[in-house]
Amino acid sequence: MKQFLGFLVKEFYHIFRDFRTLLILFGMPVAQIMLFGFAITNEVKDVKIAILDESKDNITKEISSKLLSSGYFIAYDNLKSVKDIEPEFRKGMIKEVIIFEPNFSGNLLKLGKANVQLIADASEPNLANMIVGYTSSILMDYQKDLAKSGDIRPSINTDVKMRYNPNLKSVFMFVPGLMAVILLLVSALMTSISITKEKEIGTMEVLLVSPLKPFQIIIGKVIPYLLLAFVNAFVILGLAQFVFGVPIAGNTVLLLLESTLFVITSLSLGIFISTISNSQQTAMMVSLGGLMLPTIILSGYIFPIENMPIPLQIISNIVPARWFITIVKSIMLKGAGFEYIIKETLVLAGMTVFLIALSIKKFKTRLE
């Protein structure tokens, strides 16, 4: 045990003496989340919208003025018919069109149900999402007010249509995705580099010719990065919640536990990479090319999985981040409990066991 602790201490020395890398590891999540966060939040102000009111009753007027007085939107035009929608969008002047169905208030008050359609220009997907989100919440507010004042329970049905880019991610999608990318980077990339570095400078030879056991070397390499990654997960969640108000609807402890599982999966990937590469350069290329790209492209972080060609959908199943992103989305945004993410958790755990077994088998007690 003392031997192992000595090894661990040495690993921490390495990490804390490489100040530049440390700065990147801790600075990167902060910088990224700030970039993403502000890039999104800054935009929703005085967005130009058009309203097609086919009902023109009191309620639609009230809703319209509520929307326009919110500060988010300004009316660019009032449309006369559905035919006007397309040319307006084409001109690029408006970002959203709100359509009230004919006899809106009548339907709402008598049938307790009325339809409103939101059409957004999704060529700027984040913005489109935000706009629709804001519009919807204003509609919801109105619905609530209405419910309080009367004894009926009216429901405004919003039908959202995205133009030009129909499948786009949810507003807060960047947080789960960013967590996946950062945790993977810290865990897999840094462990694989740190092990191959020892091979490259020749110290691995000396370590192998010592009584240290292979699993002690592996665990000793892994623990510091596990801690680092955990700190990063904390920072990302903290920033997301307190700076940008991304809520954590579900259980925070569960979220952190699941993050730890994902970190362990990534660490075992890192160890695996280090067993197949002999230089830091190879390890870095494999980590970036073999892990980062799939994580960004195939995990559903940027491109929705349902929208991919079937072969890519199948491949996406072996990308750990895909499962992790689903888990984070479920807990953070939907407030799901553990029972809803058992499948994803099991998949990640299975991958981890498989990778660890493979790495220990491949980790050489000799130089060949």
Place this chain on the structure above:
Amino acid sequence: MYIVEVKNITKNFKDTVAVDDISFEVGQGELFGLIGPDGAGKTTLFRMLTTLLKPMSGYAKVLGFDIVKDYKKIRKHVGYMPGRFSLYQDLSVEENLKFFATIFGTTIEENYDLIKDIYILLEPFKKRKAGKLSGGMKQKLALCCALIHKPDVLFLDEPTTGVDPVSRNEFWEMLRKLKEQGITILVSTPYMDEASLCDRVALMQKGKTLSIDTPENIISRFKKPLFAISSENQYSLMQNLLAYENRDTIYPFGDFLHYTDKRENVSTDEIMKYIESLNCKKITVKSIKPNIEDCFMALMEEN
């Protein structure tokens, strides 16, 4: 019991044979040298003996343990200093030493006696990062790290390569002191002149041993009379002797040419006469005792 026993050991890397059917034994307390140029197979042999590589055929035992089956036992009892400087550059002198002590389950204090003489020279720099040490200092630290767990046998792979003659002398002085304390030492070197500092040596070339014996015995086996010749213009003398029909071998050695003749029992005078006939000035010809390098080159020619 032999401390190291090597029997018909062979190692291939794809189609190159790095170590080719080598056998030797090293006894308790011996200072054994593997002498040969790069590519002779010294490092591969050391890596096999330190259990880092498996032999293709043949076997070897270290401290009575088989290098393949009992590798874990061997790893507890040997000290190994690889050819490249393999310490952590970002750790200080003290931290490096402490680290190696801990992973071998010991402390600096426990075995301080063994490294005292060497470590005293490093002590003033103990807070300095290993990467910032001079070549000679790095080498001393590496030796301390290899010694800190009081190994029974020490494998030093080219510890003096690229090191200046003065530091090399100092290093060999340290090895002699360690030997006095009963540690068996195997050391490899490309410098032929260091052979004379070993108890026994194996001369190696292209994966094979040319000769294994004490330096004195190897020298005494040099068959031919050897002459050291010099004159005012060594280069032209060399060219002339290369063209001489009775010449067997001629190699420059510092400011002399080392010369052997094809004729048996040729005398200094006869050679002197021939060289005088070449119109050389300030000629000296003397019969000399060969050194290990002469022997090495003679053995290279034979093989």
Place this chain on the structure above:
Amino acid sequence: MEDNKIIYAENLTKKFGNFTAVNSISFSVNKGEIFGFLGANGAGKTTAIRMLCGLSTPTSGKATVAGFDVFKQTENIKKNIGYMSQKFSLYEDLTVKENIVFYGGIYGLSNKEIKEKTDYLVDILKIGDARNKLIKSLPLGWKQKLAFSVSILHNPKIVFLDEPTGGVDPVTRRQFWNMIYDAASKGVTVFVTTHYMDEAEYCNRVSIMADGVIAAMDTPSKLKESYNVKTMHDVFVKIAR
């Protein structure tokens, strides 16, 4: 007299912060000379060579190499020198031919010249079939001989050799020195460092650095005479201690 001095250094100094790596050294090397540049590890040899090759600007002093100033005319210096070291010389993952073509190319040799030189080198080094082999598959001795040939491919005025024979077998080491003599006889000045003291004897003149200064400089025989010892090894030990 000045014309004959291909390297000329006066009070050349290089400091790194508070540390003086090279402390006001003065020396000159004549055209066609084989100049041995010896010294203990850390004595300042590498720093001095870097300054002479135009890779590092001196802190103070004066020096010219092949008639060019080491402060201002480093580009001209680089065109007129060759450099080879034990550690790096040829690309391991390129073939013999590709290495020659590459180095010929960076020194601006024409395709015709490169082809002629390739054939010539393959011939004199007896490489034969190996011309299309990767460098890493060749024995060290061949590599070093080839590296030397490549370093003088562009007919430089001076060639700097940094421990060219480290780890090479004794026979090849001597063949290597034959090549050095050949080059010198053709007028190339050879500036060489080594840890083999017998090789120091092969030099026309030798300088020995210790702690950033040149502690001794003369022909090997005069050095041995003045220190009253038999070999250069003993001279070295006396000075470096």
